[in-house]
Amino acid sequence: MSGDYAALDFDVSVEREEFRLDVCDQARPGEVLGVLGPNGAGKTTLLRALAGLQPLRRGRIELDGMVLTDVAAGIQIPPERRELGVVFQNYRLFPHLSLLDNVGFGLRSRGISRSESRLEAANWLRRLDLAEYSERRPGRLSGGQAQRVALARALACRPRALLLDEPLAALDARTRLSVRAELVRQLRAFPAPALLITHDPLEAMVLTDRLLVLESGRVVQTGTPAEIARRPATNYIARLVGLNLYRGRLERGAVRLAGGGALVAAAGHELASGANCLVAVRPSAITLHTERPAASSARNLWSGTVRGLEPLLDRIRVEVAGEPGALVDITAAAAAELQLSDGTPVWLSAKATDIDAYPEP
Numbered sequence: 401m402s403g404d405y406a407a408l409d410f411d412v413s414v415e416r417e418e419f420r421l422d423v424c425d426q427a428r429p430g431e432v433l434g435v436l437g438p439n440g441a442g443k444t445t446l447l448r449a450l451a452g453l454q455p456l457r458r459g460r461i462e463l464d465g466m467v468l469t470d471v472a473a474g475i476q477i478p479p480e481r482r483e484l485g486v487v488f489q490n491y492r493l494f495p496h497l498s499l500l501d502n503v504g505f506g507l508r509s510r511g512i513s514r515s516e517s518r519l520e521a522a523n524w525l526r527r528l529d530l531a532e533y534s535e536r537r538p539g540r541l542s543g544g545q546a547q548r549v550a551l552a553r554a555l556a557c558r559p560r561a562l563l564l565d566e567p568l569a570a571l572d573a574r575t576r577l578s579v580r581a582e583l584v585r586q587l588r589a590f591p592a593p594a595l596l597i598t599h600d601p602l603e604a605m606v607l608t609d610r611l612l613v614l615e616s617g618r619v620v621q622t623g624t625p626a627e628i629a630r631r632p633a634t635n636y637i638a639r640l641v642g643l644n645l646y647r648g649r650l651e652r653g654a655v656r657l658a659g660g661g662a663l664v665a666a667a668g669h670e671l672a673s674g675a676n677c678l679v680a681v682r683p684s685a686i687t688l689h690t691e692r693p694a695a696s697s698a699r700n701l702w703s704g705t706v707r708g709l710e711p712l713l714d715r716i717r718v719e720v721a722g723e724p725g726a727l728v729d730i731t732a733a734a735a736a737e738l739q740l741s742d743g744t745p746v747w748l749s750a751k752a753t754d755i756d757a758y759p760e761p
């Protein structure tokens with residue numbers, strides 16, 4: 401518990417034609433819970449359910465000891481009485497109101513006087529560096545300014561929880577950088593639970609304290625951003641954080657991979673022999689050779705064929721088919737020396753200490 405704020409607890413189930421969402425978790429006061437997932441995973445549906453905008457098939461939502469939704473008990477508090485601050489993807493500012501009145505709107509609708517609402521709204525506009533635009537209407541704002549107004553409007557009501565749906569998605573790359581820095585500051589100062597939806601790995605890493613990964617309406621992994629980046633549970637997350645991920649079974653000290661091949665990992669001690677596991681390998685932990693290395697201290701050595709080369713900022717990513725196939729990062733100098741191209745036969749090597757085998761969550 402932090403100050404006067406308490407957790408947002410939710411156990412929600414939504415059914416809509418082919419789609420089904422089932423999520424149970426809790427955002428603690430002061431915590432930013434990130435919801436990460438591909439398009440169509442159900443992230444917005446979850447936010448709308450919490451906001452009271454999406455009917456549930458089953459479930460219960462409780463904020464600060466107050467039941468907001470309880471399907472079995474027939475409780476459904478309307479959205480405007482949930483004391484939530486919500487920032488939607490497209491901000492949904494009122495086009496006919498000035499910024500001051502946009503930000504003061506929630507306070508007014510809670511019965512606070514016009515003068516007091518305007519004073520408080522002016523405070524928030526100042527905090528978000530928007531004071532000079534107070535009398536403007538939203539139509540004349542840049543994307544970054546509109547985002548900050550939406551955030552000011554959500555925060556001005558002193559919500560008991562904050563819900564943010566892809567708050568930076570509509571911004572260009574440069575604006576995103578400055579608005580992200582502002583958002584980090586505001587979220588750090590926010591004392592109540594916050595839930596932030598994103599499908600951007602960088603946002604997930606810098607803005608959130610804990611992540612809930614949703615795929616096809618199901619929670620596939622939860623943990624801190626660092627834990628998830630280090631030990632992804634699904635191919636979607638592995639791709640997002642840039643790791644090779646394999647499924648397999650530990651047998652006699654090596655992991656036999658489901659897709660063919662085997663890898664020896666040093667950090668498999670938490671696994672029992674015969675256990676199903678996941679194996680993560682950084683693309684930069686694999687070395688490529690055009691000749692079979694005669695003497696290598698690496699415990700893992702296997703052959704493959706180059707299937708593609710992609711220049712990244714400071715290195716070349718090589719896609720190699722084999723057992724197992726892998727993405728391998730090499731320097732431009734190494735690529736030139738090895739003279740790789742599509743179809744080149746190669747040997748891959750990796751040290752056991754660079755390979756992480758862990759239980760499937």
Ligand SMILES: Nc1ncnc2c1ncn2[C@@H]1O[C@H](COP(=O)(O)OP(=O)(O)OP(=O)(O)O)[C@@H](O)[C@H]1O
Nearest residue numbers: 416417419437438439440441442443444445446599
């Ligand atoms: N109004 C609707 N009626 C019917 N199905 C819908 C509706 N809105 C969304 N869906 C479906 O529900 C599923 C979840 O959608 P949702 O918008 O929650 O996903 P999301 O994770 O937020 O995706 P995105 O990253 O694209 O915003 C998808 O299969 C989508 O096609």
